[in-house]
Amino acid sequence: MERAEIESKLNELLVEELGLDAEKITPDARFEEDLEVDSLGVVELLMALEDNFGVQIPDEEAESIGTVSQAVDLVVAKLAG
Amino acid sequence: MTDVALVTGASRGIGRAIALKLADDGFAIAVNYASSAQKAEAVVAQIVAGGGQAIAAQADVSDPDAVAGMFDAIGDELGPVSVLVNNAGVTDDGLLLRMSADQWDKVISTNLRSVFLCTKAALRSMLRAKAGRIINISSVSGISGNPGQGNYAASKAGIIGFTKSVAREVGSRGITVNAIAPGFIQTDMTASLGADRSDAVAEQIALGRLGLPEEVASVVGYLASDGASYITGQTIVVDGGLAL
Numbered sequence: 456m457e458r459a460e461i462e463s464k465l466n467e468l469l470v471e472e473l474g475l476d477a478e479k480i481t482p483d484a485r486f487e488e489d490l491e492v493d494s495l496g497v498v499e500l501l502m503a504l505e506d507n508f509g510v511q512i513p514d515e516e517a518e519s520i521g522t523v524s525q526a527v528d529l530v531v532a533k534l535a536g
Numbered sequence: 537m538t539d540v541a542l543v544t545g546a547s548r549g550i551g552r553a554i555a556l557k558l559a560d561d562g563f564a565i566a567v568n569y570a571s572s573a574q575k576a577e578a579v580v581a582q583i584v585a586g587g588g589q590a591i592a593a594q595a596d597v598s599d600p601d602a603v604a605g606m607f608d609a610i611g612d613e614l615g616p617v618s619v620l621v622n623n624a625g626v627t628d629d630g631l632l633l634r635m636s637a638d639q640w641d642k643v644i645s646t647n648l649r650s651v652f653l654c655t656k657a658a659l660r661s662m663l664r665a666k667a668g669r670i671i672n673i674s675s676v677s678g679i680s681g682n683p684g685q686g687n688y689a690a691s692k693a694g695i696i697g698f699t700k701s702v703a704r705e706v707g708s709r710g711i712t713v714n715a716i717a718p719g720f721i722q723t724d725m726t727a728s729l730g731a732d733r734s735d736a737v738a739e740q741i742a743l744g745r746l747g748l749p750e751e752v753a754s755v756v757g758y759l760a761s762d763g764a765s766y767i768t769g770q771t772i773v774v775d776g777g778l779a780l
Binding site for chain 1: 660663664705706708709
């Protein structure tokens, strides 16, 4: 899967599953500070990534996800394998 | 699509009454059982005969893989679980000095670990739906204690703390989590008391009698209904006035 494809799929998940405002989603947007995702929301994000991209994200790696582009990076790295 | 309710340990006793009540209230029911296949099928047959929808769902609910498999099967056959009733439970009584570590582990695992595993599995779809009801069957033994039930009382008290914690964790997503603490209810579990002991117990109950499984099931029906939308983290005692 191409990076652009992952990015657009992720944006879709953020709107549909986490109920985020599409206009606020940019690569640099921070989940907690800019997008107002709470701790349970971060867990929901991880579940959505795991379910939709077929990857496993352990807690210690999840901590690296601060922004939208970091989430894309992680999925790209996971899929590359 | 019909809302789906999973009742663990639903082949007999209080669980069976809960399954029948929720079916009456219009839920499609997953009747979980560990080993009583025939009894579970009888509950399913009774629901279907009454015009309802139900399936039997075998799983040892203290086993993570079995729980995952059960939720997959229910999802495929009925749809995502929107009401979870954690009812499965066993007793293995003994005065503490005579209680083995195995007796302890067995009761804690069946009664408490199962609640953790099933709640965790159910929350995935509930979070997605931003709705859901989790109802945990505790016991007055977990509130007041009971000689000979150190293991059982600990598991049932554990359920109350778990209920409050999870209620706080998922409240923002429209999911409620409550517990019910039945007192002495006429089931196979209390039948072992014998008639003399039952009479002695009844004397300590304000209403002067043991309860019926249906009298617990009706409270589950209420907690699963729209009318209970603003109740969460609570433990409702259904004991006829035993622990006043």
